[in-house]
Amino acid sequence: METILTINNLDKKFGRVHAVNNVTFDIKKGNVYGILGPNGSGKSTTLGIILNVVNATSGNYSWFGGNMETHDALKKVGAIIERPNFYPYMSAYENLKLVCKIKGAPIEKIDEKLALVDLLDRKDSKFKTFSLGMKQRLAIASALLNDPEILILDEPTNGLDPQGIRQIRDIIRHIASLGTTILLASHLLDEVEKVCTHVVVLRKGVVLYTGTVNGMISNEGFFELQANDNLKLQNILMQHNAVDKIEENEGKLMVYLKAPLEAAELNRHLVGHNIYLNHLVKRQYSLEEQFLQLTSPSK
CATH class of the missing domain: 3.30.70 (Alpha-Beta Plaits)
Incomplete structure (x- = not known):
């Protein structure tokens, strides 16, 4: 199975805080991975490092077998690591059209991705009229415009009501069924158990478990x-x-x-x-x- 991402002995210190401590794991193509841990466990820092927005103290990572530079590899990655940030007075379509220009993605992709996140009927609505759940779904559509090989999500259901959480879960499952590898960080056990095939458990920056979700819950009972x-x-x-x-x-x-x-x-x-x-x-x-x-x- 093709390896999308390899992380080796990744370390990050912020002064006295050891945010990421010797983290090692692989992401294989076609699976849904959850980085699970309490708040402050190093999930977001780990994602920041592999997306090249946070510098590691030591250790290394490589995308797609290390056959390309990080800058080029990230063109094949879709990511949402902050709250959705679009122009409030522009429509969903107009915002995604701008993203297409930035990413060099074909404008023809917009309707396809809006349909994927169930927002096609709101394509002409201004972003400021969207609920938090709709904003998150638009952000997912935006991250998918370049047809990435892996989609990275940081706390994708944070702040959503139960209906919004279910919608995001259904979308993640659907995206995964289309063959896109997914890596999401969450502190919600239910979220990981319901959508992920594999899990990496972190506590205070240290990996406590890495493997399949079924492997984690299988035991003598x-x-x-x-x-x-x-x-x-x-x-x-x-x-x-x-x-x-x-x-x-x-x-x-x-x-x-x-x-x-x-x-x-x-x-x-x-x-x-x-x-x-x-x-x-x-x-x-x-x-x-x-x-x-x-x-x-x-x-």
């Missing part, structure tokens, strides 16, 4: 159990070699695993010790639970 005699149940469970730890919550035992264990196998084991459950549910950790574990200050 845990059981939620209850029996008439929870104390006896707990004692038997602690003797099982797949059990890591047990916690009690509202009369139920949360049984955390360190090795694979299926519900049927566990049930047979307990019946063999004359324990009959009146509640058994096997759960997987959500992306939120995994994220909170990774980014916990105690880690």
